[in-house]
Structures are given as structure tokens and as C-alpha cells.
Amino acid sequence: MAVKIKDVAKRAGVSVTTVSRVLNGEKYVKDDLKERVNQAIADLGYSPSQIARSLVRKKTNLIGVIVPDLTSSFYSTILSSIEETASLNDYNLLVCNIIEDIDKEYKYLNVFKEMRVEGIVIMHEKINPEIRSFINALQIPVIFSSVKPADQNFISVIIDDYKAAYDATAYLIQLGHERIGFIGGDMRDVTSGQNRYTGYRNALSDHGRKVIYELIRFGDYKVQSGYQLMSELLEGFNPPTAVFAVSDDMALGAMNCIHDRGLKVPDDISVIGFDGSQLTELVRPRLTSMEQPIHEMGKLTVETIMKLIAGTYRPDGDIIMEHRLVIRDSCNAIDEQIGLPT
Amino acid sequence: MAVKIKDVAKRAGVSVTTVSRVLNGEKYVKDDLKERVNQAIADLGYSPSQIARSLVRKKTNLIGVIVPDLTSSFYSTILSSIEETASLNDYNLLVCNIIEDIDKEYKYLNVFKEMRVEGIVIMHEKINPEIRSFINALQIPVIFSSVKPADQNFISVIIDDYKAAYDATAYLIQLGHERIGFIGGDMRDVTSGQNRYTGYRNALSDHGRKVIYELIRFGDYKVQSGYQLMSELLEGFNPPTAVFAVSDDMALGAMNCIHDRGLKVPDDISVIGFDGSQLTELVRPRLTSMEQPIHEMGKLTVETIMKLIAGTYRPDGDIIMEHRLVIRDSCNAIDEQIGLPT
DNA sequence: GTGAAAGCGCTAACAA
DNA sequence: TTGTTAGCGCTTTCAC
Numbered sequence A, B: 001m002a003v004k005i006k007d008v009a010k011r012a013g014v015s016v017t018t019v020s021r022v023l024n025g026e027k028y029v030k031d032d033l034k035e036r037v038n039q040a041i042a043d044l045g046y047s048p049s050q051i052a053r054s055l056v057r058k059k060t061n062l063i064g065v066i067v068p069d070l071t072s073s074f075y076s077t078i079l080s081s082i083e084e085t086a087s088l089n090d091y092n093l094l095v096c097n098i099i100e101d102i103d104k105e106y107k108y109l110n111v112f113k114e115m116r117v118e119g120i121v122i123m124h125e126k127i128n129p130e131i132r133s134f135i136n137a138l139q140i141p142v143i144f145s146s147v148k149p150a151d152q153n154f155i156s157v158i159i160d161d162y163k164a165a166y167d168a169t170a171y172l173i174q175l176g177h178e179r180i181g182f183i184g185g186d187m188r189d190v191t192s193g194q195n196r197y198t199g200y201r202n203a204l205s206d207h208g209r210k211v212i213y214e215l216i217r218f219g220d221y222k223v224q225s226g227y228q229l230m231s232e233l234l235e236g237f238n239p240p241t242a243v244f245a246v247s248d249d250m251a252l253g254a255m256n257c258i259h260d261r262g263l264k265v266p267d268d269i270s271v272i273g274f275d276g277s278q279l280t281e282l283v284r285p286r287l288t289s290m291e292q293p294i295h296e297m298g299k300l301t302v303e304t305i306m307k308l309i310a311g312t313y314r315p316d317g318d319i320i321m322e323h324r325l326v327i328r329d330s331c332n333a334i335d336e337q338i339g340l341p342t
Numbered sequence C: 001g002t003g004a005a006a007g008c009g010c011t012a013a014c015a016a
Numbered sequence D: 001t002t003g004t005t006a007g008c009g010c011t012t013t014c015a016c
Helices: A006-010 A016-023 A031-046 A050-059 A073-089 A102-114 A129-137 A161-174 A190-206 A222-233 A248-260 A295-310 B005-013 B016-023 B031-044 B050-057 B073-088 B102-114 B131-135 B160-175 B189-206 B223-235 B247-259 B294-310
Strands: A062-067 A092-097 A121-124 A140-145 A155-161 A182-186 A216-218 A244-245 A270-275 A287-292 A319-321 A324-326 B062-067 B094-097 B121-122 B142-145 B155-159 B180-183 B215-217 B242-244 B270-275 B289-293 B320-323 B324-326
Touching: A006 A016, A006 A031, A006 A129, A006 B223, A006 B270, A016 A031, A050 B050, A062 A073, A062 A102, A073 A092, A073 A248, A073 A295, A073 B102, A092 B073, A102 A129, A102 B073, A121 A295, A121 B155, A140 A295, A140 B094, A161 A182, A161 A244, A161 A287, A161 A324, A182 A190, A182 A222, A222 A244, A244 A248, A248 A270, A270 B289, A295 A319, A295 B189, B005 B016, B005 B031, B005 B050, B016 B031, B016 B215, B031 B050, B050 B121, B062 B073, B062 B102, B062 B142, B073 B094, B073 B247, B073 B294, B094 B102, B102 B131, B121 B294, B142 B294, B155 B294, B160 B180, B160 B189, B160 B242, B160 B270, B160 B289, B160 B324, B180 B189, B180 B247, B215 B223, B223 B247, B242 B247, B247 B270, B294 B320
Parallel strands: A062 A092, A062 A121, A121 A140, A140 A155, A155 A319, A182 A216, A182 A244, A244 A270, A270 A287, B062 B094, B062 B121, B121 B142, B142 B155, B155 B320, B180 B215, B180 B242, B242 B270, B270 B289
Antiparallel strands: A092 B094, A287 A324, B289 B324
């Protein structure tokens, strides 16, 4: 890795400036010189140092990404889309997988700063004051993808979680269900915690259902948690006939729990998920889910940050994307259900 | 981001050298000076430029990672482990998600070179001659994780795929199965294609079974492919009583196919997977699988590359890890199975 | 203990 | 068109 621009220049018998010019595709280089330079580059196996280049250009083409959990189907799909779009724009990704580890997040935010990334994508909304002020002090674009922290200064690419949860619940109501359970997220999260919960509650009341608190549980979006909460619901005196889980992972956990107790989805209990992750098509019965346009969100996240970096865009609030109910096989109308022994 | 070491020096009333010294935790700085410097750093919100630092130190603390598919449960789990270990060693990850896209891989390899990453991790084995020679010309450690390309110059962290496939098949034989189907990978892949296939075949012959070619199919490791191949097997005149799929994803596809045809796993057909991805616990029935120590492999991959970078280690061949059969609910002994209508 | 100065590999005025 | 030169922000001899 020892060959540098000077070596190329020497070998081609030109100045470093000329080499730099052909490297950067400038015109004003005569064809024969250009050829000699290219030849020298090939001979030497030269590859310009992005480090040196970044230093002088003050441009790193780096985006930092903070993912809560790489192994989650939802996040890995967004990340995949983010990577794809970034690559198309000649940007590279520095990824950090924080696993509920605030210290690690803080450490990485510092790394991002030191690495002079040009933009940061964050995919969780548990932002504490320290992190908040750190981010605000950063003079680079930060964008939240699929989540929205409470602080209004931040910009998010997101769906209308309230409305989506409302619609999911309304769908269950429309199928005739009265006892609709709720497997929720973390109420400290505005987007995926509070908004989805409120959507659920309002859908119930707007349709003349009363909110049954025994049927409401909160967890952490993961399969395991959905399993656990579902088992609590099943142990109740009068279980729900349908359940709305605020993530597909939790929905899967719920389905597994139902299955393991010898019951059937959707014959005994209907389950609707949230996210539209790949899981929905992979499980049996296939999971009906309120879908986020995951791929589009990743794409738009990067495209927006590109504009922010270029300075060609002044955000006037969040970017709201459309949610979409995708009906598969995990929900029955109430009169098709066998009903549980009470 | 305008504040630099000079500004800190000025504010603290010292030289840049002194600032650099406290930044790097050197001794030989009097406490009062150190304090003044730290104060200035805090006041200014200074953060040293990793770019400039890398340039002079010739050290980037960057590892490039090439993943075939971020959304796969197996790869995202390895990646997660790689990220964790790298972070522990103060290394950052530049990730590239190639999706069967050789051009993209080539482009990224160039990016890695230009970014002066200190090591590269590759997780697929479809290395063409161009890529091969590019890698060989690179004067930095390259390590393959979970795969082994044909070229003996490369070093891999890997299990004994032949033996693992042999053992998986032997397990099915031990359960009394005669007609054991094979849902294989890409025969151009040495590790996951050829070795697993040979393991399957040899296990059969060693145990006095003959190889039934109608029961053998090859695909691409994905769920969809497993589904497709299983459906071909089911359409045969005399379907298998058990199937060995060379990835958990394919095994899931096979299970889904069986399910969708109104048959049951393991009552009608036993299914064994390969990898030990999270999926195994998430599906019903839970999938019996020949597991790779995924987390350990990711960890060891990074630890090895760290040693390679430090120059404290001369590899004498691949690093072979232990595979392990984990029995769950997807395989029955033949006499417990109902048997298919032939 | 501390500082001045050289230089990491490149780009970008500015000259020629 | 091409080349000379001054930095980009930092670390690191080397001198004091």
C-alpha cells in the first residue's frame, strides 16, 4: 500500500497535479499524458488514499448508522435498503449495532464525530438528554428512520403510527371481534409505544368498544416478549378472540404461544402484526400485518440525508409515508372462529 | 466542526504538541497543563479528526465487511457478532451488502482499498479470478467467515461442512429413514455446496443406503428456493420420508411447502436444517438443525483478523470450529411417522 | 516537561 | 494545458 501519487507522477513523468487531474476526471489534460498516467497507475496498482483526499476536501462520503438490533428482520431490511441507496450515491456506511447499550451508542456517536461522517441515521427513539444535546451540537444532518423521538428538532422518516394502529384495530373490529387484546411496546417510545397504543384505544372507543385493561400488555417488540405477553393473556379468565401486536416479531411470539398451547391461529384466536417484515410470509399461517413501506423508508431516509448534506433541502417537518394493511391468513371474522373454552 | 487542535492549544495557552499529548494519554504533561487543555477541549466541544490522525499514523481502525445478504438471519447474526467484537477492539465496520452483484463487490473492494481498511471479512465464496487476484494483491489481511473459497491462499473461519452434513444425514439414518431427500446449495460453492453434498452422499453409502437421485435438488440457500425444491420432491412418484436442507432458510421453505400441501412435519416428513440460525426456535415445529457456532465464528473472525493486523499471528491453515446437532421438533423416527400415500 | 517544525498523501489556488 | 506550492489537521522526531 506504499505507492502514492508522487510515485505515479514520477513513473509517468508528470507532476502530481496532472495525476490528480486524471484521477478526478478533469479535462485540460492532453490525451497522451492521460494515457501515460493511467498506464503508470495500472503498473503500480495505485489506489488514491481516501483518507488524504477527505482531509483536504473536508468530505468523507461516510454515513453513520445506529441500529438497535441487526438480527431483527425489520431493522436488517431497512439497513439493507439504506446500504443499497447509500452505495448508489457513492456513500459508505459505518454501522453501529447498539443493543440497548446507551454507552455504546454514546461511544459510537463520538466515533461518528471523529470520523467526520457527513450524516447520521438513527433507528431507535430512546434518546436521553445527554445524547440529545450531543446530537444537537453536532453540525451535521441527523435523521431518524422508522422512529420519532419526542424532541421536535429531529426529523424522521416515518409512517403515521397512530393511524396505522387505529386501522389495524379497526380491521379486527370490522371482523366482528369484541375482545381485542393488545401486545404493545415500550411506553417510553413515542412512535411505537404511545402512538400505537393510542391508536388501538381510540379505534376501540370510536367503534363503541370498551377498553378492557386485562387484555393489554406491554413488552419490548421481540419474539420472546410477544410469547410471554400472549401467555399472560391466555391465562386470564376470559382471553381475547383477537390480538393486535405492535411488531411482527411480537405477533410471531404470540402465534407460537397460541400454537404451543394447542390452540390455532386464526381458528381460535386471530393475530395481526405490525411492520411488514419478511417474517409475515415465512410463518404459517402467514401473518396479516399493518405494513410499513420498509424498503421505501430506507431509500427515502438516505435520499433525504443526501439532500440535507447537499444543502438543497430545508426540512419542514417529518416525512410521513403510507402504511398499508396486508391481509394474509392469521385473522378470521369472529363468526368463523371456533371460540375458546372460557 | 470547525474547531481544531490549534484552537484548543490557543485557548489553553499551550502548544499543539501538548494538546496532542493529553489527547493520547501520554505522561510527561504536568497536571495543571493537562487540566487546562481538558477544559479547553470541553469548552470548545473539540473532537480530534480521525481522518488527520489516520493519515499520519497510517492506521484507520477500519474493517471492511462483505455480506451476501443482510436480511438473512444467518448473516445478520454473524455480522452482529462481528460488529460486537470489532467494537470491543475499537475497530469500526464499513459494510457492503452485495446481493449476488459482482460489480458491487468489486466496487466495494476498491472502496475498502481506498479507505485503507486494515482488514477485510468476506462471507461468500463466489470468488472469480478477477476478485481473487485483486485480493491477493492487497497487502492487508483478508479472512473468510463461514465459507471457504477454493483458493488455498485464503484463510477461513469455518466448520467442517463435510462432517457436519455427514452427521446430519447420519442422524436421519439413525432415525430409520431410507428415503432421505437432499435440498442442496450451489455446487459452485465448495463449502456449502460441494462439501455438504458429499457429506450427505457418503453418509448414505457408509450406512448401506443407496443414493436416490430423484430425491436430490440444488438451489440457492433461500426460503423460496427450499419451498420450490421441496415441491419438486413432493411431486415425485415416491417422496422422501425425511429431508436434509443445507440451510435453515431452505429447511423453513421446505416445511412451509409441506404444510401448504396439507402434510405435517414431522408426522409425514422429517426435516433437518443447517446453520442454527434464530429461525430454528421461531418456527413451529421448532427446527432440528446442524448448528454452526455462529456467534463464536463472528467473534473468532474478528479476533483472528486483529492478530493478523497486529502481525502476532501466522495462520497455518483454516480455523475449524465445532458443529453441533441440536434436536428440536422437526424430525421423527421412521416408525413414528404416519407415512405418505405413495 | 514542553514546543517548533517536518510531514502523512492528497487537492486546489495560482503561475507559467 | 501543465507545474509549483501551500495547506488539510494531526502526530512525532528533535531540540530545548
